[in-house]
Amino acid sequence: xxxxxQTPKYLVTQMGNDKSIKCEQNLGHDTMYxxxxxxxxxxxxxxxxxxxxxxxxxxVPNRFSPKSPDKAHLxxxxxxxxxxxxxxxxxxxxxxxxxxxxQYFGPGTRLLVL
Amino acid sequence: xxxxxxxxxxxxxxxxxxVSMNCTSSSIFNTWLWYKQDPGEGPVLLIALxxxxxxxxxxxxxxxxxxxxxxxxxxxxxxxPSDVGIYFCAGLVTSGTYKYIFGTGTRLxxxx
Numbered sequence: 595x596x597x598x599x600q601t602p603k604y605l606v607t608q609m610g611n612d613k614s615i616k617c618e619q620n621l622g623h624d625t626m627y628x629x630x631x632x633x634x635x636x637x638x639x640x641x642x643x644x645x646x647x648x649x650x651x652x653x654v655p656n657r658f659s660p661k662s663p664d665k666a667h668l669x670x671x672x673x674x675x676x677x678x679x680x681x682x683x684x685x686x687x688x689x690x691x692x693x694x695x696x697q698y699f700g701p702g703t704r705l706l707v708l
Numbered sequence: 709x710x711x712x713x714x715x716x717x718x719x720x721x722x723x724x725x726x727v728s729m730n731c732t733s734s735s736i737f738n739t740w741l742w743y744k745q746d747p748g749e750g751p752v753l754l755i756a757l758x759x760x761x762x763x764x765x766x767x768x769x770x771x772x773x774x775x776x777x778x779x780x781x782x783x784x785x786x787x788x789p790s791d792v793g794i795y796f797c798a799g800l801v802t803s804g805t806y807k808y809i810f811g812t813g814t815r816l817x818x819x820x
Binding site: 637638691694698701 | 711739
């Protein structure tokens with residue numbers, strides 16, 4: 595079974611559209627994350643939830659909104675997509691926030707905005 | 709966004725050689741993480757460090773938390789072709805004002 599899964603794997607869409615990326619972990623972890631990796635491979639954390647509470651909310655546009663319906667899911671909703679949103683988005687989970695001894699990433703969602 | 713300075717940016721090495729890379733910052737962190745990313749995959753956590761001066765190994769990998777808390781080092785001994793990939797450091801502050809900042813990455817290529 596996949597530990598951290600993301601859907602979709604690829605997402606091609608037009609500027610101005612609204613889209614969501616889903617993430618699920620079956621590891622029983624308390625903490626989940628969203629990251630963005632740009633075309634130069636630079637990684638940046640966007641959000642982190644610990645026990646469904648938002649603990650990191652980096653300076654990302656407010657067009658990006660995370661939603662955590664339960665500890666196993668952290669979805670990312672993006673409004674009014676822009677060309678610069680094209681990137682690979684990774685979800686991850688870890689057992690604890692602060693003592694990250696085990697952390698697992700999803701396979702990534704490759705978003706292309708046209 | 710802010711990125712930590714990671715060096716070297718890329719390196720070619722011969723199989724069997726040892727590799728060293730480091731990550732430096734002007735800020736203090738209380739946790740350092742090292743990741744490896746293979747092409748087309750998500751990062752994989754290699755080593756986590758929680759205490760200044762800590763030295764931790766994971767197989768042929770050894771990482772150290774710098775005593776100033778502003779840097780960290782990763783060594784790979786006796787490199788093999790599957791060590792190819794991008795290595796990222798990340799510095800975290802896990803209390804008070806949270807921080808989680810990645811290094812710029814070291815691209816490692818191993819020549820057989």
